[in-house]
Amino acid sequence: MDRSRTAGADASPAARRRFLVRLTAVLIGGMFLDGYILGIIGPVTGTFAEDLGLSPLEEGLTAAAALLGILVGSPLGGYLGDRFGRKPLFMADMALFVAASALQFVVDSAVQLILVRFLMGIAVGTEYSVGWPLMAEFAPARLRGRLLGATIIAWYAGFMVAFLAGYLLTELTDLGWRTILGTSTAIAVVLLAARIGLPESPRWLWNVGRRDEARRLAHRYLIDAADMADVEHEDAKTGTFGMLFSRQYWRATLFTSMFWFCGVAPYFAIATFADSVLGRYGLGGGLAGGVGLAAVALAGVVLTVLLIDRAGRRVLTVPPQWLCTAILAVIGLWAGAPPAAVLALFLVFSFFNAMYNTLTSVYPGEVFPTEIRGIGTGFAAAVSRVGAGLGTFLLPTSMESLGSGPTMLIAACVALVGASLSQWLAPETKGKSLTEAAGTMAH
Structure with a gap:
């Protein structure tokens, strides 16, 4: 197949902008989820602590489990993303989040809840170390700062939305704490579906020697010609x-x-x-x-x-x-x-x-x-x-x-x-x- 024809098929400025909007939206969604899972637990802590008979230590571990998971998931996800590519990890972390978040509906012990929240934290940590590099590698230099910074807005928004939602659901409905915690699952399912079909980073492809594929994707998805040319300045190295x-x-x-x-x-x-x-x-x-x-x-x-x-x-x-x-x-x-x-x-x-x-x-x-x-x-x-x-x-x-x-x-x-x-x-x-x-x- 003619590479130039393949590259040009979706290379209109409008198509590139739509792709960048889509990528930004799913990245913002990931950071929103991070804030959400940390904010949603506050309003229901007293309820599940009493229901499960948690000790003060177990209550603290439950609250900290997601942070501990991020501590593990960030370097692990970063290493795997550099080794095997941004795209597979970007899908895998959200799939792990969906599965772990859904398990919140059925947990019946402190150990299970701590483990589930820990797994969710691993997924969020991977999101940090894969999502931000992916955005940096696709965003035009003139917009890179504000697009990356917008994810922090999403974190604060996620935290505040979750805290308010948790408070209102607790006060105004008969929903149990498992259902309230599990509300993050619906958001994660939407984000997982939205990630299907996203491309691999051209810079990562170039770095691992897949240069024809890197050129094709750069011409198809990168907005500025200078960024396309800069991909070819990458050195082919294996990171450690x-x-x-x-x-x-x-x-x-x-x-x-x-x-x-x-x-x-x-x-x-x-x-x-x-x-x-x-x-x-x-x-x-x-x-x-x-x-x-x-x-x-x-x-x-x-x-x-x-x-x-x-x-x-x-x-x-x-x-x-x-x-x-x-x-x-x-x-x-x-x-x-x-x-x-x-x-x-x-x-x-x-x-x-x-x-x-x-x-x-x-x-x-x-x-x-x-x-x-x-x-x-x-x-x-x-x-x-x-x-x-x-x-x-x-x-x-x-x-x-x-x-x-x-x-x-x-x-x-x-x-x-x-x-x-x-x-x-x-x-x-x-x-x-x-x-x-x-x-x-x-x-």
Whole structure:
């Protein structure tokens, strides 16, 4: 068959745009699911804990099971995606999610629920390490930042929709907790069906030596001619986990993983325990305060997505981190601050922290080359879950034993590490081809 005829069959600009919209939609759906499964469990925790007779340890493990699964699934999915291709893993992770989510309808013990939630977390972790590289490899350079950043909007939206849905279904219907948890299955089935027929990444194909197929798919699906040409600049290499720590790529690994760690650790801790944190400062209505923190954070993400491909990456990464460091330090040092001032500082922190956290969805897909883009993204995601878990686990103990002021100063120190690291290493990748972007931190 004539390759040019095959390539041109669906190569109209409109067809390429439709494909990009479809790919963006299914990726956004995956991130929505991540937020959804973390948000839906809150309103029904008390119900299933009583029904199953969960101990405090089992209750904590149930809540943390998905995060633990992400910790495992991110590097594993990234490795498999680099080794066997983005497409098969992109289908397999959603198929695993559908199966595990459906099992929530029939679980009848703490062990079963923990295991099912753990499997769902593995699927979500794989989604991180396969979905973002896939988007980075198909998105035009001029739109890459906002398309990747839009997935973070979906995460916040998924979390808030799930929390509200769980609350309303619990209060207004007779549905059991198994059915409420299982609502994620319907979303996952739709996303799985929508992924059928999506192509493999041309860059991955080129990297493994399947060059004719790579050219055909690049001409069929990539929007910009410059991106098509850039595919042929890929080096044919086999990626390994050890390459993350090589002289050439250790900077990219250090930056993406610790930037992400330092970004999410304070936010997850403060947002998760918004009620008790704000209560320590004399602020009533912790639930309203927590919703306020989430809403302001969502606004910060939206603004970043709108600006990222115009203003650039560094200006949205470095200054907001220094500002958040200062805000946490002020909260920690300002003993006896008026509650209204404390609330205002927490809201400003939430807004600017969300701005630079949006870049955690962008940088990993850009600064790693194709052969380790999946495992690099997966490793950074796994480190970030360690940060989120440590922050969430240690905050209540720190607030009780050290007090609110020292606890906020510790959070400020974590933010300071992230700001210093970004000041040193954060690259500017705006408008660069993936080959150029991956070279910004390589030595």
